[in-house]
Amino acid sequence: MLTDTPRQLTVIRDRSDKVFRGVIRAGGSTVLVIMVLVGSFLAFRASQALNKAGWSFFTEQAWEPDAGKFGIAAVIVGTILIATVAIVVTLPLSLGTALFITEYAPRKLRSFLVSIVDLMAAIPSVVFGLWGFFFLQQSIVPVSRWISQYFGWIPGLGVTGVDPTDPLATTTVYTSSTFIAGIVVGIMVTPIVTSIMREVFSQTPVGEREGALALGATRWAMIRNVVLPFGQGGIIGGTMLGLGRALGETIAVYMIISPVFFIQPNILQNGASSVAALIALRYGESTEMGLSALMAAGLALFTMTLIVNFGASIVVSRSRSGAAS
């Protein structure tokens, strides 16, 4: 019996196709090569410090590379706390802004609002830092005090070493904290998160929207049942992307926090830490060993940011709205 063998298909691409594929491939692989180079450079420079510190690099809280006593336990926890506060601030803000722009704002106003949000993304972070340090800090201190006074029993929201009933109690314990740095970073990442969410929401199929409205749904019901489920991937992806930026934010955090090298779980209390701010603070004045230790901290941050961003892209690509993009 004769078995059918599938016909061999040969693809013949013309020259413009080949050139285009080549350019695209080159671009894509260059990005990967650069990423790998950055990673291996950091790993290479960090090896001296990592050899010296060993596993204690992950458990030690102090940062004194020249004394051989250093680790990222405190700074990584500080970084995560600042990023968490930032995301808590940015998520509702961005979600609300994006929904308002795509669903509620009058058509005339829409492009104006989009420009405003994009303009916000263009503000340099040092300006946010100055604003946070000179203006926001003293305005937010009463809020911090109020929160710690009434919700201090929640772990992380308490402040030690201050008596809230004493009118002369110093308010400096509420300054330079994770909370303030987190708010500033949150406001900084809001524009980028907003524009991703807005983009995704605006892609919601018109048929489904109209279907929901035709079935008698109110606008809010339509958003809840059509726009939000459709844009789920965008919400999560945008937030994760914002988280990635928040983890790496340097100069604004550097200007606001009072760096401490122990795990500071109280987000309202003076004293915070972050990897990026630590690198900015110590980079210029380090010895060879100190520099190597900073590279190791940078490597840890790099890995963490990569994981967050990969996670984001996986979530986005699995979602309905992201599958097409």
Place this chain on the structure above:
Amino acid sequence: MNIRRTFVKSARASLALLLTAVIVSGGSTAALAADYVPISGAGSSWSANAIDQWRRNVKQYGMSVNYASTGSVDGRNQFKGGTVDYGVSETPYGLTDNGVVDALPTRPFVYIPIVAGGTAFMYNLTSGGNRITNLRLSGDVVTKMFTGVITKWNDALIAADNPGLTLPDRAVVPVVRSDGSGSTAQFTLWMATKYNSLWESYCDKVGRNECGQTSFFPTSSGMVAQPNSQGVSGYVAQTANEGTITYVEYSYALKTGFPVAKVLNDANYYVEPTASNVAVGLLGAVINQDETSSMYLTQELSGVYNSKDPRAYPLSSYSYMIAPTTEQASFTATKGATLSAFANYFLCEGQQQAEVLGYSPLPVNLVKVGLEQVTKIPGADTATINIAQCNNPTFSSSGENTLAKNAPMPDPCDQKGVEQCTEGTGGASTTSTGGTTGTVTTAGALGETTAGALGGTMGTGPTQCDVDTGICSSVKAVPVATTSTGWAATNWVILSVIVILVLVVVVPPVMVTYAARKVRSS
């Protein structure tokens, strides 16, 4: 090549003379101005206010001098790494800090003294709703405040220094530098020299053995650490941050409009780091005169700390520029020419402004050796400068330090044990604090209100500006008492620029949608 003489003269001359000079030497001035290339430096934020002013002043000669005030340690490291053309530092290379020796750079260099000044203790304290502006502190009390021994402002030791004040029951919050800093080095050297046991026992407590002089302040709980002089002074100047005290160059207190503590000297007088008190204090400094040493011209300050002159401010010190002497690491002779012209400017004319800015001018001997050092920079102009024409307030024909000689004796009320003077200090010199009652007779608390309203970014400048009319007129760029005049023309210009910028971004998309709709409807 008499260009430098030309500009030295022209700056001093009246407008008519200046015009003539420009016309006479017009061609060559233009030629040299074109020869200047941009140079960049980094380092001390202690000296930054003076350097920034000088940089602005030399712009008119076509010099573009960049400076990043990133801290002395960063300045020394960047110079060592060859990333900047010059560094500025309070401390020299070669010191051991926290067990690490700061090695000399491989590129040959010289130290050039740039300016003198006092490390002041700027504070933010009120009592009964009124700002305290006449605080006095003795050295051991300051050390105890920064080492966690004294934790409350109403401590008996602080009260003993201030018999005229009712001090509040507030926590003392020391604000220290988080970066590697020359101010920290000067302050810790003073503590390590004068109050060694207090300082070293604190170091032991926070887990560092044998601190000595260090550029990195070991922090403990209750302290706040901020980067840069701008950061610490800005933090103290935030109205809500009451009870804070920091160590920072006097100029920052003037700039932010906040008072500084008068510090007790060995003659039992409490003194403020004014230009003349710093000059008197530095008469006790020993300058390394060994030209072959790598520490040539650096300072030894124990004579300053222990000066018996009633006018001497104990925490006075010099600041240094680190300049290369060979062409290396992108440093060319053309850059050398610009750097040496800039150095000649600040060593000569620039010193006139030191006092107004909150520093103290260099004495004649240091200006002389400084100018000699400048000639070692590659490409330097070798023409000699007649330093008698620099109008440096310390100069005299006899070689004495005029500023120090004519420094006023402290008021009798500044003596230890006597009820203190009520006049304000530092940037709050117009605000006096009342006597025993602790009430304030506010004589226009200009600095205070401005600093509060603007969050401490800027305040009113020193009011002694008016005394030296001739000098003052040349430093209009410093925020001296002009901020309170309200909404000036420049503010309108800035506002309109912002509005135009926003419109440029916002209008096009709106226009496009509008146009598109019109097309569609028609």
